[in-house]
Amino acid sequence: MKKIKEKVVISLAYVITTVGAIYFFFPIYWMVWNSINPWITKNSPLTSIFEPTFSWYELIFTPGSGIYIGPYLTTSLIITLSSTTVIAVLGSLGAYGLTKLDFRFRDKLTLLVLSQRLLPTFAFLIPLWLLYRYTHLYDTMLGLIIAYIAWGLPFFTWLMLGFFSEIPKEIEESAMVDGLSRLRAFWFISLPFVVPGLAVVSILTMIFIWNDFLLAITLTERNVITLPIALTSNIQGISAAGAASALIMSLPMMIAGTIIQRYLVRGLTFGTVRG
Template sequence: MASMDTSTARLAPKAARAPGSLGTGDILRYALASIFVGFCLFPLYMVLSTSLKAEADIFAFPPAWSFRPIWDNFNDALFVFGGTGVMPFLLNSVIVTAASTAAAVGLGAMVAYGLTRFRIRGGSHLFFFILSTRFAPPVAFVVPLYLMVRQTGLMDTHLALILIYTSMNLSLVVWIIRGFFEAIPVEIEEAAEIDGYSRLQIFFKVALPLVKPGLITTAILSAIMSWNEFLIATVMTQNKAATLPVYLGGFSGSMGLEWGPYMAVGAIAVLPIMIFTLVLQKHLVRGLTFGAVR
């Protein structure tokens, strides 16, 4: 359209400086950003570099910035330790994280939709009540949860962790996705109703696709929480269903710390969730609802 062309043309001359050249303000900004990024990434660098170092390089002081990388630590972590290595724990973590994330996001989206679209007596109090389940530190719930898990015979099972993590993540999911549902103009759903769709069809065909950014955001947050959770996992699981953090915790046990393999397991623990987050992030398209109305 002609009007669109003129509007982009008007925006174009804004880049007055030649492309590629930076002002002093830009340099300062980039420098500050670089320092901050470096600060954040340093622990990750230490984990990865240590996992690739031989014992002598690990304890070198000042730290050895250049060294000959070895894969022995990863070999130990994957295949040697405890006769089984890290694999079963990795698998447990994947199962528990995937199931609890899917359950929390799925149920949370339904709860949030119901609370935003249906007139429910005391609905706003309900939201506050849902969030209040996060007010107490999780350690306060450990003993009652332990008793419940033992009573139901779920000790050292995936299901125990999946249920607990789902309930822990649910409040956050509901709280965040509610905002996304509220941003959908109600006319879009009314149009779907008139077009002949039932409430359930509207939820799946119209509402859910429109809150995709919210689903992705909450999935990332839930997955990170479930993946890294240690306290509940260490109490509820011993070995059959134990997750990576439990396995990592076991390193600081009796026989002193073997830093190389320890960091190798750490690296293995970081990578899947990092990949998961980076992949999903690409789908975080902002402003999907933009242009629907007006």
């Protein structure tokens, strides 16, 4: 009796997860299917045989084809990689300081850092926009990079705090007794401990910046166009070439997300839930 009940529960569990998986995977399947669809029906739509084509992928990488995504891809790559690099350097230093240095207001400062990530983005974006207008940072790559640094830094620092605090205190202290300076202790002793953490947090930060729409649509206009802006400007939604471009944009992030899978939960809940 108990065995039968267990079997029913397991089958039901499979049905539920499979229905869920179909819903979550369908739009991605649709994107892939469209990107290899020739959109030329030789006979009637019902009898035509589907022959996949990769010509859309060729076209989006052909300069002058009208759907060339090269410049947007380059812009997005430069902006994402440079801002993530700066965030990683400043955020690692900051997170180390907040966990290992002992000073007044440290705890308050730590909460202040996190609160900046949770505050609505609009609240600092409007004055930043005005500032950018005055300083001519508006619609420049540098301006957008600076904005992403400010936006991503609290998030990065916060998650790195968790990793630095996991380093045993004794290791640090023995290094200090041996006469190493703080910066050397950070570089030679602590940093090697947190390299895996540094990698996943950087990837997570990169995904957020790569996918961002709000900062890009408000702080840039004509000169700087990132992939999310370029790919969503079509009124109708996504065409076949759009689907190919969308896949080119999403695939690296899907792979990155799968790599840091085990860590994703911890990252997205600001370290409050361990995955």
